[in-house]
Amino acid sequence: MDTDIAFAYTKGMPDDAVRDRLTASESGVLALADGDDAYAFPVFHHYEGGSLYFRLGETSESEKSAYLDATETATYVVTETAATPDAESWTGWSIVARGPITAIPDGDPAYEAVEINERYAPIRVFDEPTDEMDVTLYELAIEELTGRQN
Template sequence: MTTELSKRECDTVLSESGVGVLALTDGTEAYSIPESFGYDGEILYFQFVYKQDSKKIAFLETTDTATLTVYDEQPAQSVIVQGPIEPVPEADETKAATAIAENASIPTLNVYPETTPDEVRMDYYRLPPTAITGRQFNAFTSTSDDQ
């Protein structure tokens, strides 16, 4: 059995999680990747680190509506955020950096161990939500009538 999360409950999950699975598409193929993010109560922010031939950036350019799924097991709940992903304008980069610093789960894994810093780029992107939905999964409890 599931119950829907309120807007406030969804905001809490997004503010406390800091990492989710970002789903993109090129119109034919789907591409899902774990991503850390910041959330300022309105917009989700990402700092993407990538090489020139990045599959993630190629898919970002062809995805009209991205989906970010954030979930937790205790309690069992999930939030799905949908919307376009766009570069953060230079004037808003401080806002993006602040949101990321406040709640993103920064990975300690070097995703490009064989790459020197001058071979990668780091850019801010944002996802202004067009939809945010959430559910909590309630444990099924057995009664004597169920046995």
């Protein structure tokens, strides 16, 4: 191995710092799986009571929907880094949350539009007609939570 490669050592984050960062941050990457196939995408989140909540726009034929249905354990990653002139002194943190992800039923009070618009940034739409899109709330019940920082 090349001995000139820069490394930055990390350490575990205290539980309260992990919770604070999840509460303060707005977005990350949600990773889903169907057997040996993975699917990951950026998404906004809301953290509350030990769970992560996502508001997703889906169409009936969407690849995202198929992966949500097939996933037994989802993984969500939130990260932030700050570059410095010296690569070894970069600072940053990352959080990895894992657990089952399930749709919240339509009649649930969590669907209150005012609450949704306060908790989440607008849904990003890419060429899909919004009148053909279903908005679904999902909960990732966190079973494993790891935070690292340097």
